Amino acid sequence: MARPEPRSLAYRLAVASRVVAALIGGYGAAAAVAMASARWLPLSRAEAATAATLIAMLALPAVVIWVFAARSAWRAWAGPIAVIVLAVLAAWAAGGPR
Amino acid sequence: MKTGFRQSMAWLHAWGGLIFGWLLFAMAATGTASVFKSEISDWMRPEVRMRTDPVDAVAAAIRYLSVAAPASSGWYMDAPDDRLAATIATYDVKDANGADEYRLAALDPVTGRPDAIRDTLGGEFFYRFHFELQLPYPWGRILASAAGMLMLVVLISGIATHRRIFADFFTMRPGKGKRSWLDAHNVLGVLALPFHLMISFTGVLTLITLTLPWAITANYGADTARAFADLDPGYYTRPRAGRPAPLGDLRAMLTDARARFGGDAIGRVTVENPNDAGAVLLVYRNDSNGVGYDGGVAAYDAVTGRLLSAYAEQRPAKSLYNLLYGLHMGRFAPSFSRWLYFLCGLALSATIATGLLLWTIGREKEGGLGNAFVARFTVGATGGLPLAMAGFFLANRILPVTLTGRQDAEVHVFFLVWGLATLFGLLRRPARAWIEIVALTACAWLALPLVSAVTVGLPYDIVGLGFDGVALALGGAFVAAIPPMLRKLRTVPKLRERRT
Secondary structure, three states: OOOOOOOOHHHHHHHHHHHHHHHHHHHHHHHHHHHHHHHHOOOOHHHHHHHHHHHHHHHHHHHHHHHHHOOOHHHHHHHHHHHHHHHHHHHHHOOOOO | OOOOHHHHHHHHHHHHHHHOHHHHHHHHHHHHHHOOHHHHHHHHOOOOOOOOOHHHHHHHHHHHHHHHOOOOOEEEEEOOOOOOOOEEEEEEEEOOOOOEEEEEEEEOOOOOOOOOOOOOOOOHHHHHHHHHOOOOOOHHHHHHHHHHHHHHHHHHHHHHHOOOHHHHHOOOOOOOOHHHHHHHHHHHHHHOHHHHHHHHHHHHHHOHHHHOOHHHHHHHOOOHHHHHHHHOOOOOOOOOOOOEOOOOOHHHHHHHHHHHOOOOOEEEEEEEOOOEOOOEEEEEEOHHHOOOOOOOEEEEEOOOOOEEEEEOOOOHHHHHHHHHHHHHHOOOOOHHHHHHHHHHHHHHHHHHHHHHHHHHHOOOOOOOHHHHHHHHHHHHHHHHHHHHHHHHHHHHHHOOOOOOOHHHHHHHHHHHHHHHHHHHHHHOOHHHHHHHHHHHHHHHHHHHHHHHHHHHOOOOOHHHHHHHHHHHHHHHHHHHHHHHHHHHHHHHHHHHHHHO
């Protein structure tokens, strides 16, 4: 990404944007992955919920690393949004609580 | 934020580490102490010397609670074991205003009574602080979880920062200022890296049903009662019947539970709705028999003695969860693994502390209010914590045994010392304040064995000797840190003189 002068307003806004993407995107992705996996894993619903939670816990740090490693702000936001949209669609396609 | 993957990760490592660094240090230090939670509890209650069979001890505790807290909604007891002499009971009573008040009391294993035992939270204080941070439910737990998750991110970005992680492990350049701190940070961080990663991940996991309940919501919707029953089938509960009924032969039920556990010891024992026809006795297997946290549970009708349910986890996903949970708790035998946990915990605490120092050392020349605040705040917030822990132990030995509210007074001493140290650090020049705080911390830890010998007598068992040994070792380590800091203090003003 183009690097603005540190301590300039543009730099601070760029940092703020990534922090928000990491927080909301990271937690949102973990929550969405948890819901999709819970409904799709071929296990009893209690077991699927437990396994899905463990999988979702890996998604959160992965998304945060992605957000801060991404070359542009656009990519930083696109990663978590793509995960959330796909996972929410998958959870919705599986139907309601089983 | 910087261009390039490694630079971005270095940025994330530095700033992510700073945000919760102080909190993470406190969590790591109190978590490390919690490895020896039982031993600390034993040391802090020198009046409890007798040891008995756990079944006898719990039966005695229940006799006492029947008189002391008959109207309680439940009695929660940790049976004594090889490591803990007293029975730890938690129960609610109505306070003077009729509101519910929770109490934690250590009960003598033989008499079941708390009379002669000094009132203290013992190791339970560090354990609770480690994940509740002395904040109201659920905020402390949520904050601790967030810090744990950030810890994981900081670890991963820290690994990504290294060009040569293996070579860095073998690099130590002492006496070279910032470079030495960086080497120390790297060696301590890399040395126990698998532990650091494991303990952060499993730590977040212990509170995951609170912080990330969405998988459960997805599969159960609003039916939380069903979800709880499915996820924890061993937990048997039923409402109060509203008819008084005396407790049955609890000793027979406890003995039966032990037989069901293949002769293994009983651990946590709870009596819900005591003195009611709906009373339930839950007996859990002692968790030191395996790595996993949930070894099995038996539920009895506490009035008739009838077995209501018996459960041992067999499902693979939940068993994996219990295994990871147990890895974090580190309750499993033998003591060798606990010492390893303790040493790795010390390494993690030191990694965080050196990381915070590195942050300030790198920015001394930049100046600025923010950098000055970080440098000064770190002194007391980080350096003051081992001092506060020693203060907590000293208070246990020095406060009058009969003092009312003694349990809270010890905790107040801890926070008072920590707060004063933080204030002190903010007011003094950091290079000086560090030496003064570290010197005071060394004195406090070295004084502990002496104060303990004067107030309650010389150590007489392995716990007492081990405690004194750790106190002296920590005190010695703090003493060893003083000469290099003095040397640095002498050189810094000289540099300044030369410049002017």
